[in-house]
Amino acid sequence: MSEFALLFPVTVFLILSAISVVTTRNLVHSVFWLASTLITTAAVYVFLGATFIAAIQLLLYTGGVITLMLFGIMLSRRHSSTTVPNPSEHQLLGAVTAGGVLVLFLTAIWRTPAFGRVVDVGTSLDVGNLFLSEHLLAFEALSVLLLAAMLGAIVLTRTSDP
Amino acid sequence: MSIEHLALVAWLTPLAVAALLLVVRPVRHTGKPAAALSVAGATVSLGAAIAALVQSSARGGEAVALTTPWLRRAGEVMADVGVYVDGTSVTMLVVVTTVAWAVQVFSLSYMSDETPQGLGRYYAFQSLFLFSMTGLVLAPNMLQFFLAWELVGLCSYLLIGFWNHKPSAAKAALKAFWVTKLADIGMILALLLQFTHTGSFGWDAHAAELLHHAHVTYLGMPLVAAVALGFFVAAMGKSAQFPLHIWLPDAMEGPTPVSALLHAATMVAAGVYMVVRAFPIFEHAHGVLLFMAILGAFTALMAATIAVVQTDIKKVLAYSTVSQLGYMVSALGAGSVMAGYFHLTTHAFFKALLFLAAGSIIHGVHSQELGEMGGLLKKMRFTSTVFLIGTLALAGIPVFSGFFSKDLILEALLHGTHHQPLLWLPLVMLLAGVFLTAFYMGRVLFLAFLGEPSEKVSHAHEGGLAMMLPLGVLATLAVVAGFGGSWLSGLYGVEPYHFAVTPVGLVGLTLALAGLGTSWVAFGRGAPAPWLATFTPIGDFIRAGVVDRGFAWGYRVALSGLASAVAWFDRYVIDALVNLFGVLALYLGDRARTLQTGNVGDYVYAVIIGVVVFAAFSQVML
């Protein structure tokens, strides 16, 4: 089967999941639809040869973010229940604006002449090497950023001080 | 000491005093000693200025400068800071320091009721003003001039609002600052234009040449005209030319000595001084000059008309100041630096004198209303005498200084008509203004000093030496300054001036005498003649008769009626138009603030719209 025939259903499911994320009326469902979106995206990553990132996406991103979100929901509820309202409003305005964004982006993408060719995406070794050479400084800065975010989150949410 | 060092002393002594008073609280809070310190500083400044004048005069007003590079951009000196002394600036320096000295001495007594803190604050601002104003006068380039120009504006703001318990004072201070700043946009744009095209902020002939020969136009004007117009717009604000004069009458909310110094003699003349300084640029801009001549004359006539019906003595003097500034601007517009500048000098002395004398009256009577005065001649002989001198000088009666300078202005306009027939229009307006000036000053003089003393007046008395000394000095100057004309012309390096009796001068004199005469007829009893108040029976003097009735009617309808109408128009239309800008802005602001809904969703939506606009722009442009 051609690659396209495989990609097509994946894409459809991806987009349907994403639509569900922004339309479901239950917040917990939204979160799970997001998980579905992220996992399907990981499948697309495989098409793009980025198996390493696909694994990361599944293990860390999907797992971590989804767990965080669920914790967030739990911490901002008085009673634990699986139906948490996630209301929407101004759907028409949102649809028009988002449609505008889509049209603009697609115009830009398809007005640009075809470019690129399939290249070697490299192994996780290459990724690691790049991390510790060209992007070492950004990597270090990222670690400081994680520390700062952790610190900020802890100090904001702990209840022991005013 | 050399001239430039003397000028430096005159400039920096007030700075030292101001810095001391502003920064060191214990000194400021001593009150009287702080005042004495400030007066001492002004005295030193005055002494140095006079010494500089004497030396400069001996050398024919030769230009000397003492400057140091101040601002550099890209390694090149953009502007200097320091003093530039020539015949023009040194005379202005003496005028400024003299009036400032007189006002500071006068204030010792006038402001004696203030708390020590208040007095210290007052003198701190006074010294700061003197520093700023001398810095303006001695500025070697447009940039220092502009900075000092803004600083005097700030001092004006602080001093008008000095009596901060009066809401009207706060409002007036705000208005004055705001209107003059609005006008200053002209100056900023002119400076930007000038610097972009000449690379300097100089106001000398060299800069003028460069501007003149740049073949660039802005809004259909040659570059030099655009620059001149920008400068003039700023001058309109500071020197209260129609329609930006509206702040000056309100500025009378400040203490009277402040009015005398800033809003009569020195600061408001800064606009005129600027045109004089930058005349090398202005003389290439014929359209702007014509505009100045007409606008100045119109301002002169309009303000004089309004002055006729004012009942507050300070308001009369304020409108009179607007009017006289119009004379100066008109003279400059006619191309005569000498006439405009000469009048600036004489006016500084006699108007400061009038204001301080008015201050002396207010101090004695505790009122500014003309209706509550009358019969002051018996109570305040000295003040009456000096006020009379000031009035005669302002009215343009021979021997007194105003006569000579006003005569020269009229001649300058007449001379100008040879090349530019349109100048007849301002000439006629100025002549009408001469009549009105004499009339309204006569009115003040007679109403305040003649007639029967009222209850309030009966307790009035002279204010002591601290008040009388400055009045005496200024009165002397108001008399003798007129004889300095030919000497001044030598100092300025313009063509020599000699007084000569000319037809137009005689017309002017006749009108001035007629104005005083009319006002004697109307107010000679020290109160408005009965026929002024009612249409019915006229006094002894002009009993019955169609002619007299006609005269009465003419006064009420033609003069008083017209003046009231103009005053009303000024108050409610011109003022409103300028206020409209503010009101409109406030209204728009009030509408715009509703955009800030407080809803996060709207904020995020605004961000997204921003992104969409950016993205759409990129697609449209490519």
Next chain:
Amino acid sequence: MITDPRIYLSIAAVLFSLGVYGVITRRNAIGVLLSVELMANAVNLNLLTFGRFVTGASGQVFTLFTIALTVVEVVIGLAIVVLLYRTRSDVLIDIASELRE
């Protein structure tokens, strides 16, 4: 085999637009966060597309960075949401509109 990166870019654009839709319409603060995640996901897809068709391994490196940045934002965002809940007992964003005009 797909050789035109614009197909993948289009998928990413759709995801991004859906995120925009969610950001505009959602009233629950966490719902908005989920929508922002969709937008971030679109960015990652973009990056890997370019990695596949233009640049190679660095696309994956960039993606790792953006994933980390997104997680950081979620962490701090949830902390703020929890704080909002404590002070206002709700996390609907339109109740937080005391400060305005």
Next chain:
Amino acid sequence: MTWTDLAPLGVELILLAGALSLLIVDLILPPGDKRILGIGTLGVFLAGLLATWTLPLDGLALGGAYEGDAMGVFLKRVFLLSGALAVLAVQGHGPKAWPRRQGEYHQLILYSVLGMSLLSGVRDLILLAVAFELMGVPLYALAAWQKRDAGAAEGALKLYLTGAVSSAATLYGFSVLYGLSGSTRIADVAAAVSAHPSPLLALGATVAVAGMGFKLGVVPFHMWVPDTYEGSPTPFIAFLSVGPKAAGAAALVQLLLPGHGALLGTVMELFLVLSAASLVLATLMALPQSNVKRLLAFSGIGHMGILLMAIATGTVDGLASLLFYLLGYLFTNAGAFVVVHAIREDGGDDSIDSFNGLVHRSWFLSGAMLLFLLSLAGVPFVVGFWAKLFVFMAAWQAGFEWLVILGALVSVLSLFYYLRVAKAMFMGTTERRDEVPMHWSVRLAVSICLIAITGMGLYPNPFVAVAEAAAKAFLG
């Protein structure tokens, strides 16, 4: 990797070491007395400042993602000073209001300044994205610092949500810039944009810039500004309103100007429009404000309009004027907010009315505030005048005459609201006659700002010269 690779990062290393030591000392100290942490943070900032003069900070660092140059050093001083002033001003308030969280507060400020510091010489899109977040994430936490205050949470949420959406847009733009140019290096991106412009590349550039506009708070990304300012602790606002704005401008410069402003070309007209919109809208909206913090917030939005004007010139003169502007704005705005803080500590409520008759209660505070306001308004003898004049001159020469005229008009209009505060201070009346109490740190912070703005106002030369050298070093 050798030590020379790290040398350009001297300041960042000092900040990092400081923050980490703070973390440890904070754990050791008893909960009761953490005052020393603030002093220590000040020490870190001073050490960083000292390093900008003593260490050789030029050159490429760690694989070329960062390059130190004269502009970077100039910007670092601005960032360090803004951090130092904010930390100084909070020394009286912090130990009282949140005694147990002082360590975290100061660490977060240090991390944020660290992020800014990296932005000052960033040459790589990834590092730009990370540093931008490193600067921004601590600000989200700090904005919500008054945890019991619903307004603080609300202000922080507004900051956060607009920030998160903006950063998604920025990252999308970066992904496109990176993909089509084939490199994360900004210089390569600029080269690709000028060599092979394409619709997608233009989209990427504009969307990235739009997202970064959030940090500057220019119209239409400005709406969080007044609300966040109102809800957050004032000494923090003295930081937020200065440091991150300067860093945002620095990041825009880093992204737009290399390669003869290739990327700038795609957004220049937009910048002019946004600059005009910010100037006009901010001024109009400031007019009816009765809360001084909101008033200053809108005033700040207007000032960002002038920054955009300076960036849009893309010339050495424009960049020099921008740098000078940032330095002047730093002291002016921080000073003004510290005065507001002092009044708040005295029992005021940030309203203009609480400034009534201040001249009778503190000559120092009222005089200082007057000068700050005049500097914001661009009146001579304080630095604001020169800052505005230089930007206007550069903009005029770049041909934006109409924008300069608009800017001049708007700054006169802005006098209306600046003078309302001045009027309250000098001409308002108050019953109280007691001297306003001031912590030594507040007095010191205001004094520093005051000396700086008058010093730079009277003799701007040395600062202008440094700014020019810095601009030349960057644009060549």
